[in-house]
Amino acid sequence: MTHTLHRTGDIESLKEDFPMLTHVARGFNDIGAGERLKQMAKIARKYTELNFGDCKVANQFTMPPEEIMGKHTVGWQVVFNDKKSLIACMKELKEKNIGISVVVSGLFDEVFECCQKAGINPPLIEFALGIHGNEDKIWPPEILDFVTMCGHGLVSGHLVKKMVEDIKKKKVTVRKAAIELARPCLCGAFNPHRAAKLLKEMTQ
């Protein structure tokens, strides 16, 4: 359901984090949706190559994007780190009018500004009303910022800690560590650009 909601982090970091997803509506536009999803994925990938995936298939770090595109059934995810590319992508998706739903997550002020510039009037929004319950069970904020980039919870906080240790020991580069963290997130909603920046801050 809400796998691109609840991303934690400071405002500056979230300003470079815009996951986009597409999803078919079962019973309404799912027949022959594979080709439409592929068309839309090709458009999105012109504007961002940061990540791309389909939670029923794989992400671009575990399977070539062309292969993923041939297997879409219900939707895909990409992630942007700048508004200019996001707006251009939104504009083209609107112009091409392919007919499959698109959702963008991010700071509301930033996403609404992009929508306005792309001539889009969003009909519905979803808010995150926080984490509740036994908060002793969750990772500290600096780890949670990574973990929440995969809404399915597939990116382990233990792996984040391991990558931080490995960077400090010079066993792995920041970029490679960010990609290693992106691999378990099947959807492709994890933002390796943002992860690399966060890792750099944690290891400097």
Place this chain on the structure above:
Amino acid sequence: MRIDIEKCVGCGRCVSYCPVGAIQIFRDEENPKKKKSRIDEDECVECGVCLRAQVCKPQAIYLPELNWPRVVRRAFSDPMVEHKETGVPGRGTEEMKTNEVTGRFKKGSWGMAVEVGRPGAGGRLKDLETIAMALAEKGIVFEPRNPVTFLFEDVKTGKLKPELKNEKVLSAIIEFEVKPDQLKGVLQALKDISKKVDTVFSVDLISFPAEGEKGPALKVAKQLGFPVYPNGKVNLGLGRVLNK
């Protein structure tokens, strides 16, 4: 998931990939100089991350055949598994993602979700039952297409099938619609229940941009002490009916 002890070389490369920390290193009883990895089956949520990570050179990690009720762990923790009841991979429904096509949420009420075990903690289904029963007391009706709804013995009270209570999942989502006269009671119930569960849960609210942060739902949420994140999801409204 399981680790074939005969094949495992005890390198420990799989350990950090487990989102719930269920993989441990231990000394081989027969040969104390050797280390092995094992999976704590009670803690494992069957998400498959360790297997997909492809870090086990001797290929000691494997997925055994899962039977009821354990199979529920995988259905709620591995997004590659499609719930046969809903056809939706992952844990929930299409919810707001396709609303401009389906018209599921209409003005005058709000969509809500409670994600048990999120973020990154996982949780036992008995906690889900505790939350669901508290919500049911407030008169909410569980979303019939959500896979969680199929776990209830009594869909009116939120009582789980008893054999499921101790099953652990990465997360499971309770979805429902809230009417204006239910909102305060539902949010207060979530506040109260937060002290009675062993894990964490995240709360979502689906609304219309015209309402925004100044709308009645967020006003009530803020009054009750719920934080409202500055980031969230925006449906762009680009979908339409295409099936003929």
